[in-house]
Amino acid sequence: MPDRNVVSWTTLISGYVNQGWECGGSSLFCEMRREGIRPNEFCFSSVLKGCVMKLDLRFGVQVHGEVIKVGFLGDGFVGSCLVDLYVKCGELGNAGKVFYSMPELNAVLWNVLLNGYAQLGDSRETLRLFCSVNEREMKFNKFTLCTVLKGCVKSGDLTAGQVLHCIAVKIGCESAEFLGCTLVDMYSKCGLVDDALLVFSNLKCDDTVTWSAMIDCLAQNGREYEAAELFCSMKRAGLTPNQYTLASLASAATQLGVLYCKTIHAYVYKYGFESDNVICNAMITMYLGLGLFNDGYRVFNGMRHRDVVSWNSLLSGFHNKGTCDQGNPTCDQGIPIFKQMLVEGYTPSTSTYISTVGLCSSLTEINFGRQVHAYIIKDSLSSDNNIGTALIDMYAKCSCMKDAEGIFNRLYTKDLITWTAIIAGYAHNSQEEKAIACFCQMQTEGYRPNEFTISSCLKACSGIASLVIGRLLHSHAIKSGNLGEVVVASAVVELYGKCGSIEEAELIFSGMDSHDTVAYNTLICEYVNHRQGEKALEAFKNMLDKCVSPDGVTFLGILSACRYMGLVEEGRKIFYAMSEVYRIIPSIKHYACMVDILARLGRHGEVESFIQQMNVPPDASEFRLQCLQL
Numbered sequence: 193m194p195d196r197n198v199v200s201w202t203t204l205i206s207g208y209v210n211q212g213w214e215c216g217g218s219s220l221f222c223e224m225r226r227e228g229i230r231p232n233e234f235c236f237s238s239v240l241k242g243c244v245m246k247l248d249l250r251f252g253v254q255v256h257g258e259v260i261k262v263g264f265l266g267d268g269f270v271g272s273c274l275v276d277l278y279v280k281c282g283e284l285g286n287a288g289k290v291f292y293s294m295p296e297l298n299a300v301l302w303n304v305l306l307n308g309y310a311q312l313g314d315s316r317e318t319l320r321l322f323c324s325v326n327e328r329e330m331k332f333n334k335f336t337l338c339t340v341l342k343g344c345v346k347s348g349d350l351t352a353g354q355v356l357h358c359i360a361v362k363i364g365c366e367s368a369e370f371l372g373c374t375l376v377d378m379y380s381k382c383g384l385v386d387d388a389l390l391v392f393s394n395l396k397c398d399d400t401v402t403w404s405a406m407i408d409c410l411a412q413n414g415r416e417y418e419a420a421e422l423f424c425s426m427k428r429a430g431l432t433p434n435q436y437t438l439a440s441l442a443s444a445a446t447q448l449g450v451l452y453c454k455t456i457h458a459y460v461y462k463y464g465f466e467s468d469n470v471i472c473n474a475m476i477t478m479y480l481g482l483g484l485f486n487d488g489y490r491v492f493n494g495m496r497h498r499d500v501v502s503w504n505s506l507l508s509g510f511h512n513k514g515t516c517d518q519g520n521p522t523c524d525q526g527i528p529i530f531k532q533m534l535v536e537g538y539t540p541s542t543s544t545y546i547s548t549v550g551l552c553s554s555l556t557e558i559n560f561g562r563q564v565h566a567y568i569i570k571d572s573l574s575s576d577n578n579i580g581t582a583l584i585d586m587y588a589k590c591s592c593m594k595d596a597e598g599i600f601n602r603l604y605t606k607d608l609i610t611w612t613a614i615i616a617g618y619a620h621n622s623q624e625e626k627a628i629a630c631f632c633q634m635q636t637e638g639y640r641p642n643e644f645t646i647s648s649c650l651k652a653c654s655g656i657a658s659l660v661i662g663r664l665l666h667s668h669a670i671k672s673g674n675l676g677e678v679v680v681a682s683a684v685v686e687l688y689g690k691c692g693s694i695e696e697a698e699l700i701f702s703g704m705d706s707h708d709t710v711a712y713n714t715l716i717c718e719y720v721n722h723r724q725g726e727k728a729l730e731a732f733k734n735m736l737d738k739c740v741s742p743d744g745v746t747f748l749g750i751l752s753a754c755r756y757m758g759l760v761e762e763g764r765k766i767f768y769a770m771s772e773v774y775r776i777i778p779s780i781k782h783y784a785c786m787v788d789i790l791a792r793l794g795r796h797g798e799v800e801s802f803i804q805q806m807n808v809p810p811d812a813s814e815f816r817l818q819c820l821q822l
């Protein structure tokens with residue numbers, strides 16, 4: 193062009209910025225200024241838009257200087273771009289200065305500043321600005337309300353959100369799709385599913401995003417069947433699900449069974465999302481949550497572009513499941529997965545370390561756990577409270593309480609979970625006095641114990657048979673309302689049983705609202721400890737009648753009861769039912785207990801035959817030790 197003016201330059205700069213070439217737009221602006229062309233308000237707006245897109249605060253400040261120099265600071269478009277730039281870069285002080293220096297404040301400027309505070313989750317300042325809009329008698333619209341509501345969602349300020357909902361009803365924009373979607377999201381985040389459903393039912397929309405938000409709300413709040421039903425309604429309405437819809441359904445599918453999981457996987461292929469990371473990560477978690485490790489592996493291995501979340505989904509599946517069904521990989525394969533992740537050059541996140549440390553804790557792999565701890569220190573994450581708690585738990589379960597104490601003392605901030613981990617560690621390692629002292633110190637520092645803290649401390653009292661302190665803790669549990677929790681009530685049953693008050697243990701057990709496997713195991717083991725085999729067998733029968741699934745601890749207690757009572761045939765029947773009916777693989781303790789049942793009645797030929805038929809060849813020293821203990 194023989195003659196280029198500000199319009200020509202602005203057109204080219206705007207084109208570069210709109211196509212995502214922000215650096216090219218900045219370079220063109222500098223070249224234009226070198227040629228002596230004076231920018232106008234549209235040119236400034238385009239350049240500042242590019243600065244916002246790449247969060248280039250340094251160049252944006254220079255452009256701000258040019259704006260002041262040329263005299264366009266009072267322009268509404270330029271001012272909005274400057275406010276947006278400072279807000280997106282976290283410079284809210286400068287954003288406020290530009291905002292209040294504008295000669296005329298319009299709705300666009302208010303919305304830009306409100307959106308900045310909302311994105312940061314500062315609901316208090318967002319609401320203050322919104323009230324300022326009312327005080328200036330400016331007309332706000334549904335977009336303004338939506339912006340302020342997003343701030344309430346991010347900060348979890350339900351009361352403010354409900355006030356804004358009332359305003360939306362008053363001005364008649366409650367049924368606007370994007371505003372309704374934000375209201376659904378807000379009530380979902382606050383756990384008010386019924387309110388979210390009421391808002392959703394009043395919306396007349398064919399928007400997949402809103403339907404997906406409602407499905408996710410139901411899935412995240414434990415109403416998986418309703419989420420599945422709503423998905424069916426969505427399909428009947430002729431809407432096509434997106435990857436977020438299917439990811440939400442995958443997170444709910446674990447509670448709906450294997451067939452539903454396979455159905456969701458089929459939908460993923462039907463709509464062409466099999467390569468989407470969000471979906472694949474959700475499906476890995478879905479399959480591993482049901483113990484379908486081969487299917488989870490298949491999804492993981494089929495991913496073209498894995499990310500850290502993919503590896504975390506795989507690791508957390510091993511960590512959370514702990515034990516696996518026969519024929520599937522066991523949880524000890526989680527450690528090689530972590531190693532492979534490092535080999536392939538992925539940087540572990542906080543979640544990665546928590547899952548891996550949890551695996552080391554479950555497997556009591558202290559040597560590898562120390563190596564992971566070294567990686568954590570190297571990545572400067574040793575002060576992270578969640579990682580610190582996981583490390584405390586690992587060292588405690590591996591009987592390294594000095595290491596656990598060292599981590600606990602070095603943490604800058606401690607929460608209730610951290611205190612509970614160290615108390616449980618002391619109780620687990622027979623340092624009951626320290627557990628009780630730590631419990632008292634925790635309360636002195638203002639932390640209110642939860643059901644897990646109280647149950648851990650009760651176990652410590654059981655270990656030293658301290659009935660006096662145990663009664664105090666029992667009273668504390670009643671006062672705090674935690675006695676209704678099964679884990680606390682079971683610990684109280686164990687306390688009274690260990691302290692010789694089996695009648696009180698029975699009374700607590702009978703007063704429980706519900707009984708799980710742990711509760712029955714506690715009562716059965718205490719009956720066995722008090723040589724009341726008949727009551728142990730009766731409790732076992734009652735347990736099966738109420739459809740409570742027994743585990744390995746249950747059968748160990750029942751076999752011990754048969755041993756004391758000399759019930760050979762009953763013991764043999766229970767032992768074989770353990771593997772054949774309940775699919776529980778007997779441990780060395782179960783075998784040793786069965787040998788003792790036979791040996792006590794002098795059936796040495798049967799003992800020899802039984803040992804030869806054992807599926808797992810015993811370690812001679814361990815087997816002998818178990819028999820001596822029995």
